[in-house]
Amino acid sequence: MSAETLSRPLRLNAVSLAAALPGVALPAYDRDRITVGVVHFGPGAFHRAHQAFYFDRLLAQDPRWGICAVSLKSPGVRDALLPQDGLYTLAQLDAETRFQVVGSIVEVLVAPEDPPAVFARLAAPMTRMVTLTVTEKGYCLTGDGQLDVAHPDIVHDLANPREPVSAVGYIVEGLRRRFMAGLAPYAVVACDNLADNGWRLKAAVTAFAQSVDPALAAWIEAQARFPRTMVDSITPATDDALRARVEAATGLADAWPIQREAFTQWVVEDVLGPPSANGDAPDLASVGVTLTDDVRGFERAKLRLLNGVHSTIAYAGLLKGHETVFEAISDPDLARLAEDLMVQDIIPTLTAPRGLDLAAYGQAILGRFRNPEIRHLLAQIAWDGSQKLPFRILGTVADALAAGRPVDRLALPLAAWMHFVRRRAAEGVTIVDPLAERLVATAAACTGDAAADVAQFLKLEPVFSRELAGDAVLVAALVKAYGELG
Structure with a gap:
């Protein structure tokens, strides 16, 4: 031996x-x-x-x-x-x-x-x-x-x-x-x-x-x-x-x-x-x-505050060249986006279940993102966006629109996802998503014009309901965000 x-x-x-x-x-x-x-x-x-x-x-x-x-x-x-x-x-x-x-x-x-x-x-x-x-x-x-x-x-x-x-x-x-x-x-x-x-x-x-x-x-x-x-x-x-x-x-x-x-x-x-x-x-x-x-109360708080913000910093972080959640949340601009999204856009759509302090829960989530021991890849979070975004982001968007609140900040993760798909398709990188073929076709139809590209993505009815795709306030916010991120 x-x-x-x-x-x-x-x-x-x-x-x-x-x-x-x-x-x-x-x-x-x-x-x-x-x-x-x-x-x-x-x-x-x-x-x-x-x-x-x-x-x-x-x-x-x-x-x-x-x-x-x-x-x-x-x-x-x-x-x-x-x-x-x-x-x-x-x-x-x-x-x-x-x-x-x-x-x-x-x-x-x-x-x-x-x-x-x-x-x-x-x-x-x-x-x-x-x-x-x-x-x-x-x-x-x-x-x-x-x-x-x-x-x-x-x-x-x-x-x-x-x-x-x-x-x-x-x-x-x-x-x-x-x-x-x-x-x-x-x-x-x-x-x-x-x-x-x-x-x-x-x-x-x-x-x-x-x-x-x-x-x-x-x-x-x-x-x-x-x-x-x-x-x-x-x-x-x-x-x-x-x-x-x-x-x-x-x-x-x-x-x-x-x-x-x-x-x-x-x-x-x-x-x-x-x-x-x-x-x-x-x-x-x-x-x-x-x-x-009251599982729904816990579930909605988690889906929107943790998973929604996770997806936000994943797509926005990848666009800025970051690789992990820790890197992204260490970026002052993304940290500010995450906290503002939680406090100003997401928490107002939630009703706290008994025993859960939403403000403290949100801050605890941000603290967890800042854990340097966890190397959580943004790319791991980013895949399957067509399945995740309707539950993580679009529910909050629908509630905000119904309440007459602005959706400009909420449009950022959606626009960042669109850029993520467009860039990955242009680079020939396999898109991990049940709608991969449609996403690649959508990306191929994009020209770089914000209004035209957003219109292409809004045709993805499994992601965007007809009501959301036809909402002028959301469309305007998406076009603006897409243009700023492009």
Whole structure:
């Protein structure tokens, strides 16, 4: 055996866990006692930094809530975590840095490779909850929030409901199998940045089920729980620098560690029922989850104040040549734009839910953006703008117009997005967006004339409603902002 082999760090797994360096937090439970109670679709970085973190806490007191993580497309997570027995390192990067090994994921499946295994988990009596982080586009919804029956995945699944490819299709097939077996439905907990996410998902699932079996749809409508949620924690993508940092801190090699800020928040509509030894609901409140009857208030505040300002500094920051959120918020002009947008434009459209001080919340968000330990790439935030902007910015625009307030500042992120698309298309850079082909065509039709270019973008009805596209006040503000940024 070579000296190089002897010096190579151990790969993180159940056996090597005992060799972790002092100071690394390890699972506070016996993983051999865990049973799978949660099926999660979309085990990307955010899920592993967020929901899996909360269930990791819960397993210390209740072993019934292990996670079966299901990837709908890529085997990347499975291939990284299988040799690690599902274990991975969570690096919480803030004023104090903390490294923790998370053990709540006990199985990773790749749906296209083994659909029967996914169906078996969904139909298992021990499965009580299905959670999702599949991004806004993964719900296959139209601009007005209904099931998009023209979406290629939904077209496929409606024609082949026993062989689904979409999250909605898998959820319905899992519920159908439980319905046929006389089992209670699992709770379905959407955890993506989508307004009224649980309600929209229930409507989509019910509409899909109606096409499969009206009796199944009626059962879902009457018995299944789809709580609305709000999730929050800034989670930059994993890179080699993080892998090296984690290896140095833990003494173990981790193929796919995760990083996030110390702040994390999960707000869930209080409809799951009381936790009990034999009940279907986990005791989420005991591990820091906020249960409330006003998720919409928390959700709207987060979507508009955090996500809306995130998108603003992403597009405006990229135009100024910045690369990360920290760089952008360190730019005095962008910092001023972010704060003015929050205080003067966004907060007036919000009603604070009980227990939330909007002004303090806004300042806390700006403080989180200034965390130098988090290298959050603006490009990561900028993609999928056609899906994000209607929820993050355009709702605020509509409320401001209805109240007769100016929208000049709110037009800046929209105009910056238009320039972002135009420049990326001109450079031949692939645009990551469900509307990529239309965006490229729109960019190709642009001439540099502000009024003409804005008119081209306003034709994108999935982004801009007819009412907004035809509003003279907004159009004038967009043309002005576009011209100033060009």
